Amino acid sequence: MPQKQQKSSRKRVRFFICFVLFAAVIAGVTLKLKTSDIALPAVMMFKDTGGKFQQFFFIPFSRIKTLYKSYANLRTAKEENEVLRARLAQLQNEISGYREALIENRRLRQLLDVKKQQEGYKTVLANVIGCDISPWRAVVVIDKGKIDGLAADMPVLSQAGVIGRVIEVGMSCSRVMLVTDFQSRIAAIIQRNRARGLLTGQGREGCSLEYVEKGVDVESGDIVITSGLDAVFPKGLLLGEVVSVKASDHSNLFQDIKVRPFSDASRVEEVLVLLTVFPEEAKKKSSPAK
Secondary structure (H helix, E strand, O other): OHHHHHHHHHHHHHHHHHHHHHHHHHHHHHHHOOOOOOHHHHHHHHHHHHHHHHHHHHHHHHHHHHHHHHHHHHHHHHHHHHHHHHHHHHHHHHHHHHHHHHHHHHHHHHHHHHHHHOOOOOEEEEEEEEEEEOOOOEEEEEOOOHHHOOOOOOEEEOOOOEEEEEEEEOOOOEEEEEOOOOOOEEEEEEOOOOOEEEEEEOHHHOEEEEOOEOOOOOOOOOEEEEOOOOOOOOOOOEEEEEEEEEEOOOOOOEEEEEEEEOOOOOOOOEEEEEOOOOHHHHHHHHOOOO
16 A cells, blocks of 8 residues: 555656646747747647646635635634623623612512501511412411511501511511401401491402491492501501492392402512501500509
8 A cells, every 4th residue: 555655646746747847848938939929829728738737726725725714714603602692691691680679679669668658667678488378378478577576466568558467476487367368357448438347358359348338339449448446457558449349149238349459469579567556555555654
């Protein structure tokens, strides 16, 4: 095999030398006869031969060079694309973080407005960390407890209004019964006509306003608020909106009133807990005994 390769290389060298000599002869003849018409065919033959030689040797190399450049450009574009993709993912994460911060800031501002409305009450901001909204129970867990001053039966508010009350208190977390729980009972009134009733939880169906007599004017869209008569919730807190009114199937005295709570527990992330008792009771406890 090495001998065959050496013979092939020698043949190529001889061919190249012959070609160079042939070209030199043609060039010399052309220079001598350049003023004569006889040299024209020789010049044309030399040009054709040189052109064929260039095509044979240089065109493949040119194509290889172009292909290599295309591959290099493609590789560069791929690398740049990967860098841009990584940068895009990073920017998307940053935008998501900014959006979350903006939304959280908006929720906290709304809770701050609720806090300002509760003059005379100390409040604690808590995060919802657990949820047990089953067909028969509606309870959430918050990240505040006894060390934060919480106690049972303290009202719990969201940005939209009352969400429930504290039922169990641990050292650093508490359970809150939502207004939709079947065991929930809140003294309420209709804001428009001051008709009194008892807001009871109905699970996934929302709430109902019970013990409102048939003669009382109640309409869909009426706002229901706390009456303050249960010694748990201060008066005037938003509870919900009347969505339907009809005669009760179980009683001839009262109406069947369905209420949609303003607070949606499935979307609430932060809540506000009212720590103290009513201002009137606080004054009585703080005043000296006579």
